Amino acid sequence: MYRMILNETSYFGAGCREAIATEAGRRGFKKAFFVTDKDLIRFHVADKVVEVFEKAGIPYEIYSDVKANPTIANVQNGVAAFKASGADFIVALGGGSSIDTAKGIGIVVNNPEFADVRSLEGVANTHHKAVPTFALPTTAGTAAEVTINYVIIDEAATKKMVCVDPNDIPSVAIVDPELMYSMPKGLTAATGMDALTHAIESYITPGAWVMSDMFELKAIEMIAKNLKAAVDNGSDPVAREAMSQAQYIAGMGFSNVGLGIVHSMAHPLGAHYDTPHGVANALLLPYVMEYNAESPAAPKYLDIAKAMGVDTIGMSEAEGVKASVEAVRQLSLSIGIPQKLHEIGVKEEDLHQLAIDAFNLISAYKAKEASRCASVSFRIATICSNTASTQVKSPSYPQTVR
Numbered sequence: 001m002y003r004m005i006l007n008e009t010s011y012f013g014a015g016c017r018e019a020i021a022t023e024a025g026r027r028g029f030k031k032a033f034f035v036t037d038k039d040l041i042r043f044h045v046a047d048k049v050v051e052v053f054e055k056a057g058i059p060y061e062i063y064s065d066v067k068a069n070p071t072i073a074n075v076q077n078g079v080a081a082f083k084a085s086g087a088d089f090i091v092a093l094g095g096g097s098s099i100d101t102a103k104g105i106g107i108v109v110n111n112p113e114f115a116d117v118r119s120l121e122g123v124a125n126t127h128h129k130a131v132p133t134f135a136l137p138t139t140a141g142t143a144a145e146v147t148i149n150y151v152i153i154d155e156a157a158t159k160k161m162v163c164v165d166p167n168d169i170p171s172v173a174i175v176d177p178e179l180m181y182s183m184p185k186g187l188t189a190a191t192g193m194d195a196l197t198h199a200i201e202s203y204i205t206p207g208a209w210v211m212s213d214m215f216e217l218k219a220i221e222m223i224a225k226n227l228k229a230a231v232d233n234g235s236d237p238v239a240r241e242a243m244s245q246a247q248y249i250a251g252m253g254f255s256n257v258g259l260g261i262v263h264s265m266a267h268p269l270g271a272h273y274d275t276p277h278g279v280a281n282a283l284l285l286p287y288v289m290e291y292n293a294e295s296p297a298a299p300k301y302l303d304i305a306k307a308m309g310v311d312t313i314g315m316s317e318a319e320g321v322k323a324s325v326e327a328v329r330q331l332s333l334s335i336g337i338p339q340k341l342h343e344i345g346v347k348e349e350d351l352h353q354l355a356i357d358a359f360n361l362i363s364a365y366k367a368k369e370a371s372r373c374a375s376v377s378f379r380i381a382t383i384c385s386n387t388a389s390t391q392v393k394s395p396s397y398p399q400t401v402r
Contacts, residue, residue: 002209004256005148005166010173012245014237017049017176020091020134021056027132032060033087035078035102037067037094043182045138049093061085066094066101069160069270069277071153072117075104082109082131090133092170093179095191096142096277099135100150103168106130111167118154121161128167135170138179140230140243141191141278143198143251145173153271159357160267169255175248177240185231188243189335190278192227195247196220196328197262197281200289200304202254204297215253220307222246224331231335261358262288268357275344282337283344286329293321301325 011019024032032053040046041064053060063081065074082090082105092102104117110128114120135145144150148169152161183191196219202208203216223246229239265288266280293301302320306312308327312320329339338344346354 004211005169006252007146007169007173008171010175012175014178014241015176016174017052017136017179019174020049020052021058023134023172024058024089029089031085031087032058032089032091033082033085034060034062035066035090035092035098035105036062036064037098038064040094040138045179045182046093048179049091049136061087066098068097069153069274070097070101071155074101075108075117075152078105079108090131091136092133093136093138095137095139096144099137099144100152102133102135103130103150104152106133107165107168117152118161120163123164126165126167130168133170134172134174136174136176136179139183139187139191140180140247141194143195143247145170145175146248146251147255149255151267158271159360160271162267173248175244177237177244180240180244181235183234185234188231188234189337190276190282192223192230192243193282193332193337194278195250196223197285198254198259199223199250200285201260201262202257203304204292204300205258205260207257209257212253212257215249217303217307219246219250220304224308227331228334260288260292264358268354269346271357272350272354273345279338279344282332283339283341286325289325289328
C-alpha cells in the first residue's frame with residue numbers, strides 16, 4: 001500500500017501571492033500570524049506579502065524570531081506570540097527555516113501536550129491538525145511548503161530534530177517565483193542542490209514507487225536544465241519559475257517516500273557547524289551516490305544520468321552509475337559548491353561524533369544495524385574530508401542508538 005499526502009490547494013506562477021486573500025476569504029479567516037525572518041523584512045521581500053494583507057484588509061501580526069536552523073526557543077516563543085495575537089491562521093514566508101518554525105508553532109498551538117517541542121522528534125502522535133497555514137517559499141530547494149517534515153535544533157543536545165507529522169503540512173502552498181528573485185547566488189546554488197538531493201535520494205530509496213518516481217525524474221530533469229541559469233542570473237524569469245516548480249515537484253515525492261543518508265549526515269553538520277543545509281547535502285551527494293550504487297537501486301542510475309542530460313544510449317549499468325555521479329559533481333562544481341568537508345570547517349576529530357549523530361537520526365533501524373549504519377557514515381565522511389580511510393581507524397559504535 002502506498003500513501004500520498006499533499007497540500008489541500010497549491011498555486012504557482014509569478015504574482016500568485018495574491019491568492020492569500022482569496023484563500024483567507026474563502027476559509028473565513030480573520031487575522032494572519034505572519035512568520036518570516038528579519039532578512040526578508042530588511043530586504044523588503046516581506047513587503048510583497050504585507051501589500052496583499054493591506055490591499056485585502058486582512059489584519060496581521062509579524063513574528064520574526066526566526067533564525068537559520070530554528071531552535072526550540074524560536075518555536076516556543078512563536079506559540080506564545082500566536083496565542084497573544086488573536087490570529088486564526090498562519091502565513092509563513094521564507095526558506096525552510098521560516099516554514100519549519102511555522103509548522104512547529106502550528107502543531108504545538110493545537111497540540112499543547114507537545115509544548116516542550118522535544119517530544120515532536122521522530123513521528124509524533126499528534127491528534128489535531130496544525131493551525132491552518134499558508135506557506136510561501138522564497139528559496140527553490142527545501143519544498144517545506146509541501147512536506148510533512150520539519151527540522152528544529154535542540155541546542156542543549158547540539159542536534160537537529162527531524163519531525164515527521166502528517167498534521168503539520170501547510171493547508172495552502174503558494175509558490176511565487178517573484179519572491180525568489182532576491183536570492184543571492186550562493187543561496188540559489190545551495191538550495192537548488194538541496195532540491196536535487198531530495199529528488200535523487202527519494203528516487204533510489206526503498207520506498208520509491210511509480211508515482212514518486214514520476215515526480216523525481218521530472219524534478220531532476222528540470223533542475224539539471226535550469227539551476228545554473230538561475231545561479232548565473234537571479235532575475236531570469238524562466239529559470240526561476242522552473243526551479244520553483246522543480247523543487248515543489250521533488251517535495252511531492254520525497255515527503256511521501258523518504259530520503260537517505262545524505263540527509264542523516266547533513267543534519268549533524270548543520271547542528272555542529274551551522275553549515276547551510278543545501279551546502280551540506282550538495283557536498284555529500286556524489287559520495288553517497290557512489291556508495292548507494294552497490295544497492296539494488298543501481299539500475300536506476302541510468303535514468304538519473306539521462307535526466308541530467310547525459311546521452312545514455314548503449315551505456316552499461318556500471319557506466320550509468322559513473323555518468324550520473326559525474327553529472328551531479330560537474331553541476332555542483334559549475335555553481336561553486338565546496339567538494340570536501342575541510343572546506344566548510346569540519347575537523348577530523350569530529351568525524352566520530354558526526355557519524356554517531358547521523359545514525360541517531362535513523363531511528364527506524366534495528367539494533368543490529370546500528371554499528372553498520374554509523375560505520376557507513378564514518379567511511380563516507382572520511383572520504384569527503386580528504387582523509388584516506390586507511391589512515392583513520394573506524395571507531396566502535398553502540399549496538400543501540402536512539
